[in-house]
Each structure stands twice: as structure tokens, then as C-alpha cells.
Amino acid sequence: MIQLAFYGFAILTIGSALAVLLTKNVLYAAFFLLLTLFGVAGLFVLASADFLAIAQLMIYVGGVLVLVVFGVMLTHKPELPGDSNSQVPNTVPSLNRSWVVALLVSGSLFAALYTLLARANFLIFNQPIGWQSTITTIGKQLMTESVLPFELIGILLLAALVGATYLAAPVNNRKKNAGPQ
Amino acid sequence: MQALNSHLFLLVGAALFSIGLAIVLLKRHAIVVLMGIELMLNAVNLNLVTFSQYDPDRLQGQMLALFVMVVAAAESAVALAIVLQVYRHFRTVQLDKLNELKQ
Numbered sequence: 448m449i450q451l452a453f454y455g456f457a458i459l460t461i462g463s464a465l466a467v468l469l470t471k472n473v474l475y476a477a478f479f480l481l482l483t484l485f486g487v488a489g490l491f492v493l494a495s496a497d498f499l500a501i502a503q504l505m506i507y508v509g510g511v512l513v514l515v516v517f518g519v520m521l522t523h524k525p526e527l528p529g530d531s532n533s534q535v536p537n538t539v540p541s542l543n544r545s546w547v548v549a550l551l552v553s554g555s556l557f558a559a560l561y562t563l564l565a566r567a568n569f570l571i572f573n574q575p576i577g578w579q580s581t582i583t584t585i586g587k588q589l590m591t592e593s594v595l596p597f598e599l600i601g602i603l604l605l606a607a608l609v610g611a612t613y614l615a616a617p618v619n620n621r622k623k624n625a626g627p628q
Numbered sequence: 629m630q631a632l633n634s635h636l637f638l639l640v641g642a643a644l645f646s647i648g649l650a651i652v653l654l655k656r657h658a659i660v661v662l663m664g665i666e667l668m669l670n671a672v673n674l675n676l677v678t679f680s681q682y683d684p685d686r687l688q689g690q691m692l693a694l695f696v697m698v699v700a701a702a703e704s705a706v707a708l709a710i711v712l713q714v715y716r717h718f719r720t721v722q723l724d725k726l727n728e729l730k731q
């Protein structure tokens with residue numbers, strides 16, 4: 448049963464990642480990215496990381512993907528301006544570079560990783576796994592051993608969000624807000 | 629409950645990383661390149677989580693995966709703001725057409 452769930456999530460993840468690679472429309476790529484992130488969240492649950500699965504759903508699916516869809520919409524110029532009632536689906540095309548380089552590099556990387564993983568014998572994988580909730584441990588770790596990275600990441604997040612707001616503002620708006628010093 | 633083979637998790641992570649790298653190399657649209665970077669970060673997180681289930685007392689892999697997630701969210705916010713400004717300046721986000729420093 449759990450094997451079946453694992454294969455289902457793995458096929459969902461890999462298949463929709465391939466769809467992101469193969470589709471020409473950026474909007475379809477965004478929605479297939481949603482499916483990929485769902486699949487990875489499922490794999491997190493199967494790897495007994497329940498807290499991270501929820502965090503994945505909230506951060507990626509709820510935050511990053513909405514940002515990406517907004518980015519696609521804001522950086523697209525429709526071919527027929529003023530025709531908002533048309534029934535033609537809105538395509539945002541993405542051109543491709545040559546397939547040869549991409550397939551050569553990523554295919555050889557995957558082949559190398561596959562042979563490495565097929566030959567490797569990780570001793571740690573012979574230990575038994577416990578299936579318990581990780582939330583208590585993560586909370587204790589955040590407040591004891593990794594409290595410094597936790598605070599630093601808070602500052603980084605604040606700085607990144609302020610910087611993103613400043614960068615995304617229109618240039619004349621930015622000058623007006625700065626005012627005479 | 630029967631344990632899953634952890635090699636399969638690592639294989640899925642390797643495949644996801646390769647696909648993300650192929651997207652970064654292949655696509656010309658800036659936002660799709662960002663999606664490829666997100667896929668690669670997700671593959672790394674999957675590997676970290678897979679190894680972290682054998683360390684239930686300290687969970688260092690999951691902590692690192694959590695921090696990677698936050699950094700990825702911050703990175704995508706800043707990158708999308710930059711893409712927005714690039715679009716305002718050049719009226720396109722196809723990366724191969726952005727070949728001038730000042731227009």
C-alpha cells in the first residue's frame with residue numbers, strides 16, 4: 448500500500464516536471480509546477496517529514512507559485528489589446544534553445560548520478576526507521592541548536608521582502624517617494 | 629509498516645535535479661528558468677529529508693531543508709521583482725533578447 452503511494456507520488460512528481468520541461472506555454476508550466484510541488488510534498492510525508500510537507504504546501508504552493516503566476520501575468524503583452532472577451536486561450540510562449548546541449552548536460556548528469564546511486568551501499572540505510580511526528584524535535588532544534596540560523600533567516604526574509612517591494616515599484620514612483628532630502 | 633527503499637527517494641531526487649537543470653539550460657523565458665531553479669532546490673530538499681529520517685534525534689537534514697525553503701522563497705520574490713523591472717525596461721523577458729546593458 449505504502450509502496451503504491453510512493454510510486455504514485457514519484458510518477459506525479461517526475462511526470463509533471465517533464466511536462467514543465469516539454470510544454471511551450473508558460474502558464475501550463477506554472478500549473479504543472481504546482482503538481483510537481485504537490486508530489487514532492489507527498490514524498491516528504493512518505494519520508495516521515497510531516498512538518499516539512501505542510502511547510503512545502505504553504506510556502507511553495509501558497510506563496511511562490513502565486514508569485515510566479517503574478518510574474519507571468521505582469522510580464523506578458525497580449526497580441527490583441529482591448530479584446531478581453533475573446534474565447535481564445537491566452538498563450539504565453541517560451542522559446543527554446545537547442546535541445547542538444549540541455550539533453551547532453553542533464554542526461555549525462557542523471558546517468559552519472561544513477562550509476563553512483565546504483566553502486567553505492569549506504570550503511571545508514573540499514574538502520575531501522577521510526578515513524579513518529581517530527582514537530583516536537585523541530586521545535587526544540589529551532590530554539591536550541593539552530594537558533595542562530597533561525598534568527599538570521601528571519602532577518603534575511605525581512606530584507607528580501609523589503610528589497611523586492613522596493614525593486615518592483617515603478618521608477619518615477621520611487622523618485623517621488625524619496626523626496627527632497 | 630514496511631519501510632520504503634531509500635535508494636528510490638534518492639533516484640527521484642536525481643531525476644528531479646536533472647530535469648530542473650535541463651529546464652534552466654533549455655528555456656528562454658526568465659520565469660521558466662526560475663521554475664527550473666525551484667525544481668532543483670526541491671530535489672536537494674528531497675535528498676536532505678531522505679537522509680534525515682535516519683537521524684530522528686537531531687533532524688539536521690530537515691532543519692537545513694527548512695532553511696533552504698525560506699531562502700528559495702526570498703530568492704524567488706527578489707528575482708520576480710527584477711524580472712518585472714527588466715520587462716518594464718526592455719518590454720520582453722525572453723533572455724536571449726536581453727543583450728544590451730543600456731537601451
